[in-house]
Amino acid sequence: xxxxxxxxxxxxxxxxxxAVDGAxxxxxxxxxxxxxxxxxxxxxTVLRMLATLIPPDAGVAAVDGLDIVRERxxxxxxxxxxxxxxxxxxxxxxxxxxxxxxxxxxxxxxALEARIDALLGQLGLAALADRRTQGFSQGEKMKVAxxxxxxxxxxxxxxxxxxxxxxxxxxxxxREQLRSLRTSGKCILISTHVMQEVALLxxxxxxxxxxxxxxxxxxxxxxARTGEGSLxxxxxxxxxxxxxxxx
Amino acid sequence: xxxxxxxxxxxxxxxxxxxxxxxxDVWRDRRTMLLTLLMATAAGPVFLALxxxxxxxxxxxxxxxxxxxxxxxxxxxxxxxxxRQQVAIVPxxxxxxxxxxxxxxxxxxxxxxxxxRDVAAGRPATVRLIYDRSRDRARAxxxxxxxxxxxYNRQWGTxxxxxxxxxxxVASPLDAQGVDLxxxxxxxxxxxxLVAYYGLFASLMGSVxxxxxxxxxxxxxxxxxxxxxxxxxxxxxxxxxxxxxGAFDLLVxxxxxxxxxxxxxxxxxxxxxxxxxxxxxxxxRFVAILLPLMMLLPAVLLYVGLRGRTLKEAQSNVxxxxxVVSIVPVVQLFLQKKEPAWLLWVPVSSQYTxxxxxxxxxxxxxxDWLQSxxxxxxxxxxxLLAAARLLxxxxxxxxx
Numbered sequence: 201x202x203x204x205x206x207x208x209x210x211x212x213x214x215x216x217x218x219a220v221d222g223a224x225x226x227x228x229x230x231x232x233x234x235x236x237x238x239x240x241x242x243x244x245t246v247l248r249m250l251a252t253l254i255p256p257d258a259g260v261a262a263v264d265g266l267d268i269v270r271e272r273x274x275x276x277x278x279x280x281x282x283x284x285x286x287x288x289x290x291x292x293x294x295x296x297x298x299x300x301x302x303x304x305x306x307x308x309x310x311a312l313e314a315r316i317d318a319l320l321g322q323l324g325l326a327a328l329a330d331r332r333t334q335g336f337s338q339g340e341k342m343k344v345a346x347x348x349x350x351x352x353x354x355x356x357x358x359x360x361x362x363x364x365x366x367x368x369x370x371x372x373x374x375r376e377q378l379r380s381l382r383t384s385g386k387c388i389l390i391s392t393h394v395m396q397e398v399a400l401l402x403x404x405x406x407x408x409x410x411x412x413x414x415x416x417x418x419x420x421x422x423x424a425r426t427g428e429g430s431l432x433x434x435x436x437x438x439x440x441x442x443x444x445x446x447x
Numbered sequence: 448x449x450x451x452x453x454x455x456x457x458x459x460x461x462x463x464x465x466x467x468x469x470x471x472d473v474w475r476d477r478r479t480m481l482l483t484l485l486m487a488t489a490a491g492p493v494f495l496a497l498x499x500x501x502x503x504x505x506x507x508x509x510x511x512x513x514x515x516x517x518x519x520x521x522x523x524x525x526x527x528x529x530x531r532q533q534v535a536i537v538p539x540x541x542x543x544x545x546x547x548x549x550x551x552x553x554x555x556x557x558x559x560x561x562x563x564r565d566v567a568a569g570r571p572a573t574v575r576l577i578y579d580r581s582r583d584r585a586r587a588x589x590x591x592x593x594x595x596x597x598x599y600n601r602q603w604g605t606x607x608x609x610x611x612x613x614x615x616x617v618a619s620p621l622d623a624q625g626v627d628l629x630x631x632x633x634x635x636x637x638x639x640x641l642v643a644y645y646g647l648f649a650s651l652m653g654s655v656x657x658x659x660x661x662x663x664x665x666x667x668x669x670x671x672x673x674x675x676x677x678x679x680x681x682x683x684x685x686x687x688x689x690x691x692x693g694a695f696d697l698l699v700x701x702x703x704x705x706x707x708x709x710x711x712x713x714x715x716x717x718x719x720x721x722x723x724x725x726x727x728x729x730x731x732r733f734v735a736i737l738l739p740l741m742m743l744l745p746a747v748l749l750y751v752g753l754r755g756r757t758l759k760e761a762q763s764n765v766x767x768x769x770x771v772v773s774i775v776p777v778v779q780l781f782l783q784k785k786e787p788a789w790l791l792w793v794p795v796s797s798q799y800t801x802x803x804x805x806x807x808x809x810x811x812x813x814x815d816w817l818q819s820x821x822x823x824x825x826x827x828x829x830x831l832l833a834a835a836r837l838l839x840x841x842x843x844x845x846x847x
Contacts, residue, residue, distance in 0.1 A: 291472050
């Protein structure tokens with residue numbers, strides 16, 4: 201479970217750019233929570249703070265009750281992160297890339313190899329497992345990065361734009377996997393600006409705009425609240441039309 | 448999907464994991480790898496062979512002096528003297544001054560047309576040596592021509608004194624004797640410098656490519672951000688990378704020194720009476736002397752590499768470092784003074800000093816080695832801490 205309470209993060213020399221400005225939301229276990237927002241809404245910054253990559257200026261957040269600043273090390277053991285930057289080691293094979301992260305998480309031996317085989321198989325990368333990632337397509341690289349984020353079977357999974365660069369078939373299979381992870385009780389938080397993704401996958405939607413949570417709830421709740429017929433219209437209406445689109 | 452069994456992860460294990468991954472990564476970079484290793488093994492011996500050949504040629508020139516003489520007929524006695532000293536006399540070409548200037552001739556002896564008349568009149572007779580002393584190659588020929596003329600002068604003067612019934616000693620109250628303390632190994636200063644310099648340089652160049660790839664390269668590829676979200680601490684990451692860079696550095700240094708060792712001990716080099724020792728004892732001493740640098744330089748390169756916003760920026764920062772390190776021994780060589788004692792505290796400088804000592808065949812006192820290692824070890828720790836701090840900064844993974 202992820203609990204976010206009043207997170208603030210500003211950038212710039214005089215901290216004049218407030219990327220996240222008092223975000224508050226909860227992402228529960230056994231559910232997929234979608235962080236939806238236009239470009240520059242602060243999605244990536246929120247995820248970076250939750251992944252302990254950058255500390256918040258103010259506010260608190262906890263993963264399974266562990267504070268993301270004070271208990272950073274323990275948080276890192278529990279999370280699997282597909283970050284904004286998802287570069288691979290081009291001279292290492294897909295398997296070696298995933299294995300590196302597995303080892304850093306304390307895995308090893310045949311258990312790790314079996315886990316890597318299973319993950320790469322599910323992502324449709326079995327045939328490429330022992331090839332260097334140098335010549336991989338954008339989508340293949342993305343899949344390796346996802347396998348790398350999941351190798352230690354984390355209880356909390358955070359994926360920043362996980363479908364970008366994937367083809368339809370890959371997106372469908374990723375969706376299926378995330379649903380099966382949800383069934384096994386994981387807390388899954390994904391950020392996206394693709395409306396369709398959210399509608400098909402997410403149990404709860406957190407709409408972020410200008411660094412603040414503009415609305416949160418299930419898809420149906422958001423539709424009811426705005427009186428709109430589609431999620432896209434609801435999104436635009438919640439962000440205050442012009443303001444939201446301009447952002 | 449079954450949850451995998453997690454083991455307790457010690458810091459050492461994580462460091463080893465990072466180091467192992469970095470070494471695999473660099474080993475796969477075949478082009479950089481081959482280039483670095485080839486340069487390390489081949490360049491030293493090639494360099495050495497060139498220098499030794501040059502030295503041998505110089506010695507040869509001095510031994511078999513071929514002296515172009517202008518006006519040989521003016522002083523037949525002098526010419527006979529020179530020929531007795533194994534000098535081959537050839538007539539000088541008309542444009543000898545121009546030829547000396549452009550390096551075709553080393554030295555020419557010109558005998559004045561008034562030679563015989565001056566001698567008959569009891570005046571000092573004039574001979575001229577024409578040369579260009581700025582040419583290193585010509586120096587040996589010039590020196591031997593000069594000393595031959597001095598010898599002839601002395602011999603002639605002595606004969607005149609004897610003719611007048613005066614003991615030659617009367618005219619030379621001072622008996623100046625030079626005692627050369629140089630053992631055979633102590634000569635050949637240039638070669639000495641080059642071998643020491645090259646060893647020093649190898650410990651720097653061995654780590655540059657790997658360090659850049661593991662720091663600015665890692666960030667530019669976008670693999671640093673996910674890495675920093677793993678349980679790996681920044682100090683473990685820094686130390687792991689440092690160990691990998693250091694290990695590769697050690698490999699390059701060992702190959703370079705092995706190249707020297709094999710060349711100096713087994714290659715058919717021209718015999719130039721100025722050998723210095725580079726046997727297995729010197730090999731071991733070299734590695735021991737360079738060890739502190741092989742710790743320090745990878746750590747500094749790690750820090751410098753992480754400071755650069757981009758690979759390009761990191762590269763130019765590294766070139767500045769390379770310049771500083773490579774200029775130190777050159778400065779020391781040109782100072783030509785006895786090194787002050789405190790110099791042994793200064794990294795790079797102290798290693799260079801000890802390397803030249805080892806080459807001269809001197810034993811290296813453990814206290815001296817310890818002194819030379821002190822600052823490098825301390826600075827290594829500082830650089831590693833600073834690198835870990837850089838990785839902790841919130842803009843560490845971004846290009847800033």
